[in-house]
Amino acid sequence: MASSLPSGSVQTSNASNSGYGFALTSLTSLFFMWGFITCLNDILIPHLKGIFDLSYAQAMLVQFCFFGAYFIVSIPAGMLVKKVGYQRGIVAGLIVAALGCLLFYPAASMHSYPVFLFALFVLASGVTILQVSANPYVSCLGRPETASSRLTLTQAFNSLGTTVAPFFGAWFILNEAVLATASAQEKAASVQMPYVGLAAAFLVLAAIFAWLKLPHIEDEQEHDTTSNAVGSAWGYSHLVLGAVGIFVYVGAEVAIGSFLVNYFHELDIKGLETESQAAKYIAYYWGGAMVGRFIGGVAMQKIAGGKALAFNAVAAIVLLAITITQDGEVAMWSILLVGLCNSIMFPTIFSLAVTGLGRHTSQGSGILCLAIVGGAIIPVVQGLLADSIGVQLSFVLPIFCYAFIAYYGLKGSVPKHA
Structure with missing residues (x-):
């Protein structure tokens, strides 16, 4: 991540x-x-x-x-x-x-x-x-x-x-x-x-x-006479929703990556009989994020961040639906391609969330960073699901995460102050 x-x-x-x-x-x-x-x-x-x-x-x-x-x-x-x-x-x-x-x-x-x-x-x-x-x-x-x-x-x-x-x-x-x-x-x-x-x-x-x-290096806040001004970053709804977005994004990305080896070992895929062989395919998941970052860096010069975020989230939902309903190599490559969709999400959510915060930008950044704890919570929740309904069906949890991200890209990221 x-x-x-x-x-x-x-x-x-x-x-x-x-x-x-x-x-x-x-x-x-x-x-x-x-x-x-x-x-x-x-x-x-x-x-x-x-x-x-x-x-x-x-x-x-x-x-x-x-x-x-x-x-x-x-x-x-x-x-x-x-x-x-x-x-x-x-x-x-x-x-x-x-x-x-x-x-x-x-x-x-x-x-x-x-x-x-x-x-x-x-x-x-x-x-x-x-x-x-x-x-x-x-x-x-x-x-x-x-x-x-x-x-x-x-x-x-x-x-x-x-x-x-x-x-x-x-x-x-x-x-x-x-x-x-x-x-x-x-x-x-x-x-x-x-x-x-x-x-x-x-x-x-x-x-x-x-x-x-x-x-x-000096922190410019030491010289900022407005740092004690009235107000708080918590008053901006797009920042609060952005923190939720960071929470579910990091959680979904980490949870998916955490289950890949066990998931591929369960799927009926020829040539992936061992965990060692399955582990090497994780590189496609994370490598997709690297490739997508370069593609997104060019494409987002002409596409609004919110729209790009929603498009990638919807694509991730479709891919997860395929991996839940299919098996074999179709299920494998569907889940791996989610990594490509993840590529622009963290920086895009982050930048949309701090837009218009002004003097509260530093506080907003801290709130967003604390939301990374989603990587600790959501994998455990998906683990509980996997224990009860199986690994494949447990990927329904990331679908809900990406659904919120799609909403945030289209509606929730519009700057608003209470």
Whole structure:
């Protein structure tokens, strides 16, 4: 999922921002890493489900703990970054993320699902701190008029991370040649070295960012004399409905991705007899979001954001209806194409929701970021549905999510103030 937690407007003390190519490249690597880590959960869910003999609802606690960190940690992370600065915030986030990865080692040794969940929460806490810290740098490293293109580029690398992660997980975690004769303890141990390697990558990045000389950034709210003005972002109905839109969008996208391996394993599809083979097809789901972002970036120069949002939501509903009523490869490719529909949704909902907020934009952005907790709630609800009516029929839940998004694009996004 390509998402970012904005930190308000920023300004740099440097007269010129040229010459920060290496810094921008390093920041782009962060977007790749948290996209990679987020998508790797889709591999962990079927793996841990089999190891610990979990129900679907219990397996979805992986996403509950991961995305719950966004809701719990985002405000403390903002306070931390305000105190220590953005660059030190990045270093702190990388170290916390590395610690979360390292916790997978004792979790596997102890053969404990609760310890795995705790490790995921710590890892996601580090990712949250990273997002709060890194986005302002991407905005300021260059000319203001090219900030949007830089953010688009970094989001593309986020999607690249989600596209590569399924192959990594299939090779190193769901390796059937190794797991076929392995005990439950040995299957749990298969996550140890991959996550130790990821911890090493996070620590290397932490060392790089501790060494880099990045521009000084100040929060313009410190100089904003209107920040204490009367009113609240909660008074704008299109912002409140936009928060609901972010909640159901992130929840639907994460829930669909979380069920793909188990869903494909259940479908009667020749050539997908193992979870490892099914896992590789997740790349089409997340890769579709990456391709759609480039297509949408061009198309939306001529198409209103609300209309484009509604069109993609309706297309997602049609595809989900097909995957519920069909089987085999038709059902498989229908659900994978939903990823293409997801591509423009997060940035479009976000931009429509903060339109016309004026001095309340920063508060509105914070509200929208807290709504990312939908990625923790909706997968668990779909897990409960899957346990009662089956995985295929459980995809009716995302249909309701996309129906609301279609309404928001056509009606709910019209700026209104109470």
